[in-house]
Amino acid sequence: MSAVISLENLTVAYRRHPALHHVSGEFARGSLTAVVGPNGAGKSTLLKTIMGQVRCNSGRVVTHLAAERIAYLPQQAEIDRSFPISVLDCVLLGYWARAGLFRRISRDMVQRAEEALAAVGLGGFAQRAISSLSVGQFQRVLFARILLQDAELILLDEPFNAIDTRTAGDLLRIIQSWHAEQRTVIAVLHDYDQVRKAFPQSLLLARNVVAWGETEGVLCHENLHRARSMAEAVDEHAPLCAVDVHDAGHEGSAPR
Numbered sequence: 001m002s003a004v005i006s007l008e009n010l011t012v013a014y015r016r017h018p019a020l021h022h023v024s025g026e027f028a029r030g031s032l033t034a035v036v037g038p039n040g041a042g043k044s045t046l047l048k049t050i051m052g053q054v055r056c057n058s059g060r061v062v063t064h065l066a067a068e069r070i071a072y073l074p075q076q077a078e079i080d081r082s083f084p085i086s087v088l089d090c091v092l093l094g095y096w097a098r099a100g101l102f103r104r105i106s107r108d109m110v111q112r113a114e115e116a117l118a119a120v121g122l123g124g125f126a127q128r129a130i131s132s133l134s135v136g137q138f139q140r141v142l143f144a145r146i147l148l149q150d151a152e153l154i155l156l157d158e159p160f161n162a163i164d165t166r167t168a169g170d171l172l173r174i175i176q177s178w179h180a181e182q183r184t185v186i187a188v189l190h191d192y193d194q195v196r197k198a199f200p201q202s203l204l205l206a207r208n209v210v211a212w213g214e215t216e217g218v219l220c221h222e223n224l225h226r227a228r229s230m231a232e233a234v235d236e237h238a239p240l241c242a243v244d245v246h247d248a249g250h251e252g253s254a255p256r
């Protein structure tokens with residue numbers, strides 16, 4: 001199966017301390033992958049690096065699709081909800097990546113946004129201010145926005161954090177429908193039981209790749225123990241390994 005994203009010996013450091021260390025591998029087109037690992041393992045950094053928000057110190061990310069075909073949902077804590085817009089306008093932002101900022105919003109687009117809201121269980125919420133929503137309701141809005149984006153690659157950072165079981169179940173079904181439509185989904189998750197049930201592929205990180213492949217094999221006791229030990233053994237004051245910082249790169253058409 002062809003790759004959507006290739007990671008080639010990727011090292012990413014913050015102030016010379018690696019958050020990702022010599023990470024190599026590929027996300028296959030149409031795959032549904034959970035990125036798991038202890039706190040501080042580099043999971044969010046990996047998504048940000050794929051999005052070009054964080055630069056590589058060495059190695060590179062090669063993206064095999066256009067930037068506008070990628071949807072990225074950061075952790076909710078990183079999203080400013082004080083902006084005074086309605087739920088409908090927030091969902092309509094899903095068109096920006098595809099149609100451009102100044103394209104007129106047609107009746108048809110509004111109708112599809114309303115359909116997306118209904119699909120995430122928020123019919124009737126269109127005119128509410130986003131600041132008035134609960135965490136779970138807002139996460140549903142963000143999923144509706146992705147529905148409009150029609151992305152080929154969808155990156156989700158802890159999409160079920162602080163979300164109740166019912167909402168998580170509804171959103172998981174949407175993720176599975178994206179997978180059924182052959183979209184590639186990469187989600188950072190912490191609930192191993194949920195990953196075992198619903199995610200065929202897993203990448204277990206502890207700055208380095210501990211294991212990457214079929215979930216059942218990746219999440220074995222031995223690998224989880226190794227990931228914990230590796231995370232505990234990290235010395236925050238150790239110098240960066242001898243990587244060639246001039247070799248940094250991000251190929252393909254993803255945003256930098």
Ligand SMILES: Nc1ncnc2c1ncn2[C@@H]1O[C@H](COP(=O)(O)OP(=O)(O)OP(=O)(O)O)[C@@H](O)[C@H]1O
Pocket residue numbers: 014015018019037038039040041042043044045046
């Ligand atoms: N902007 C930053 N500046 C400095 N260090 C950072 C920055 N962002 C992340 N780090 C550090 O990089 C390491 C990896 O962080 P990252 O957020 O990628 O981990 P994570 O696996 O997503 O963790 P968690 O499960 O706790 O969300 C951590 O040691 C973190 O403190």
